[in-house]
Amino acid sequence: MSILEIAAILIIIVTILVWRITWLAGRLHRATRRTEHTWSALDTALVGRARHAAELVKMPGIDPATALLVLDAAAVALEPDLCQVDRERAESDLSHVLDMIDPMLPISPNGLGPERGRASLCRRLHNDAVATALFLRRRSTVRILRLAGRTAEPRPFEMEDGSICALTVIMREAEN
Amino acid sequence: MVCPYSFDVPGGVQNHVLGLARYLRQSGHRPYVLAPGELGPSAAALDLEDFASAGASMPVPYNGSVARVNFGPLSAARVRRWLRSGKFDLVHIHEPITPSISLLALWAAEQPVVATFHTATPRSRSMQLASGVLRAAIEKIDAGIAVSESARNVVVQHLGRDAVVIPNGIRFHDFAGWSPMRDESPPPQQPRLIFIGRLDEPRKGLDVLLAALPLIKQARPDLQVIVAGQGSRPLPPGCRNLGTVTEQAKIALLGSADVLVAPQLARESFGLVLLEAMASGVPIVASDLPPFVDLLGDRQDDRRLGEVFTVGDHRALALAVVRVLDQPDPMRAARAQHAARNYDWSQVGTTVLAIYRAALSAAPARRASRGAG
Numbered sequence: 001m002s003i004l005e006i007a008a009i010l011i012i013i014v015t016i017l018v019w020r021i022t023w024l025a026g027r028l029h030r031a032t033r034r035t036e037h038t039w040s041a042l043d044t045a046l047v048g049r050a051r052h053a054a055e056l057v058k059m060p061g062i063d064p065a066t067a068l069l070v071l072d073a074a075a076v077a078l079e080p081d082l083c084q085v086d087r088e089r090a091e092s093d094l095s096h097v098l099d100m101i102d103p104m105l106p107i108s109p110n111g112l113g114p115e116r117g118r119a120s121l122c123r124r125l126h127n128d129a130v131a132t133a134l135f136l137r138r139r140s141t142v143r144i145l146r147l148a149g150r151t152a153e154p155r156p157f158e159m160e161d162g163s164i165c166a167l168t169v170i171m172r173e174a175e176n
Numbered sequence: 177m178v179c180p181y182s183f184d185v186p187g188g189v190q191n192h193v194l195g196l197a198r199y200l201r202q203s204g205h206r207p208y209v210l211a212p213g214e215l216g217p218s219a220a221a222l223d224l225e226d227f228a229s230a231g232a233s234m235p236v237p238y239n240g241s242v243a244r245v246n247f248g249p250l251s252a253a254r255v256r257r258w259l260r261s262g263k264f265d266l267v268h269i270h271e272p273i274t275p276s277i278s279l280l281a282l283w284a285a286e287q288p289v290v291a292t293f294h295t296a297t298p299r300s301r302s303m304q305l306a307s308g309v310l311r312a313a314i315e316k317i318d319a320g321i322a323v324s325e326s327a328r329n330v331v332v333q334h335l336g337r338d339a340v341v342i343p344n345g346i347r348f349h350d351f352a353g354w355s356p357m358r359d360e361s362p363p364p365q366q367p368r369l370i371f372i373g374r375l376d377e378p379r380k381g382l383d384v385l386l387a388a389l390p391l392i393k394q395a396r397p398d399l400q401v402i403v404a405g406q407g408s409r410p411l412p413p414g415c416r417n418l419g420t421v422t423e424q425a426k427i428a429l430l431g432s433a434d435v436l437v438a439p440q441l442a443r444e445s446f447g448l449v450l451l452e453a454m455a456s457g458v459p460i461v462a463s464d465l466p467p468f469v470d471l472l473g474d475r476q477d478d479r480r481l482g483e484v485f486t487v488g489d490h491r492a493l494a495l496a497v498v499r500v501l502d503q504p505d506p507m508r509a510a511r512a513q514h515a516a517r518n519y520d521w522s523q524v525g526t527t528v529l530a531i532y533r534a535a536l537s538a539a540p541a542r543r544a545s546r547g548a549g
Binding site for chain 2: 023027030031034037038041044117118121122124125126127128129131132135136
């Protein structure tokens with residue numbers, strides 16, 4: 001084999017390698033970007049849920065003790081600069097409180113159904129996106145070449161949605 | 177919306193796409209549909225200008241049935257051109273991992289992608305071989321939908337993604353509103369058993385029903401049997417074959433039936449026929465495939481919305497049919513009909529729209545809303 005032939009083969013191999021790495025980096029970039037978007041969607045949905053819960057207790061017919069309970073849970077969840085673990089706990093607590101007062105609330109349009117459904121749906125999409133990003137980050141090529149750069153590793157948002165599943169809630173929203 | 181199967185022939189996925197498109201238009205959105213082949217008469221509900229053909233399709237064996245799909249560089253270019261026509265804010269791809277325009281669309285899409293998984297059993301061998309390619313395509317889905325828990329399990333286990341379960345929709349009032357006109361032939365005392373599904377596909381289980389017929393006839397010699405579906409095969413005397421029926425004829429057939437038998441053996445992901453029978457108020461005898469049992473509700477036998485029997489057991493099927501014919505239970509049929517109301521497009525469609533909204537908010541911001549592809 002002449003030097004020219006070896007060089008040609010080497011060039012081809014390098015091209016394929018570079019192409020594959022670029023491709024993988026593109027996938028990683030897309031997955032990471034999606035986790036950022038799903039997170040901001042989830043954040044918005046959770047804030048919407050807590051705000052709406054706080055609004056709701058101002059309605060006539062809700063006793064002050066219940067109102068205080070809900071307001072407190074909503075206020076903790078809305079606190080800025082919570083670390084993720086604390087926020088997860090606060091949102092789960094809010095879910096529990098909302099489960100307890102759910103029977104007292106009127107059904108949509110003023111009930112909490114749609115907000116809770118949206119939050120739960122956004123959370124599923126976010127955790128799904130995070131799982132995809134993590135899968136890519138753990139590939140050996142990505143780790144060895146540090147394709148992920150210095151972006152922080154995304155984390156799934158673990159909280160309890162409460163007893164109402166997204167589907168039934170959105171269905172109920174449709175009925176009203 | 178991208179539908180991998182041609183509208184020339186009726187089918188579950190096609191009906192789903194048409195029903196959803198109609199719902200979306202009624203609620204003020206503009207759906208565009210890309211599918212192989214031409215618009216058949218069954219797709220009359222679809223506007224011609226909103227439909228794009230991906231070219232002629234070829235019959236290929238896939239997942240135990242013969243699917244008419246298309247692929248190749250020409251189709252890929254067509255799909256890409258369609259997606260780049262700039263009309264869409266969101267692409268909804270049905271059956272995204274079949275070798276078809278759906279997979280091509282998933283590859284080429286730059287819009288946010290919602291994907292609906294209709295089947296419960298992908299072929300794991302070919303999936304493993306192509307896993308690198310598939311994996312990259314599957315990563316592009318922003319929000320996944322599965323039509324049943326069984327379909328979702330496949331997505332979670334084989335594809336490593338999550339999916340929200342949204343059942344198939346039906347036009348409930350088409351089925352429930354049909355008033356039986358059975359005063360002509362046959363006389364009402366002659367019970368009528370129906371089977372709807374492909375005749376030439378073993379997994380649809382017609383063989384189980386045919387094996388059970390002699391047993392049923394012992395108890396009910398006057399039984400009339402009607403089968404409707406694609407394909408041809410020899411049938412015993414006393415069975416009438418209607419062949420492929422239109423949607424309208426199917427509704428009429430269901431309205432005139434005394435019992436619907438769904439003897440499917442495997443690979444059913446939802447059971448649309450069951451749902452349509454429920455909406456029509458027809459008593460049901462079905463095999464105990466998980467999606468069927470889910471559709472029929474309660475796990476306890478006495479609360480269930482129809483009779484179930486062990487898959488493939490023709491004796492149990494015969495017993496169940498005779499039970500249904502001898503002791504009609506109008507209350508159960510009414511309960512089933514009531515349950516089917518939840519699957520009307522007005523309900524199911526709202527849930528799909530909620531997923532669209534979530535997918536749009538999860539994907540990078542683009543321009544103002546114009547339509548769904």
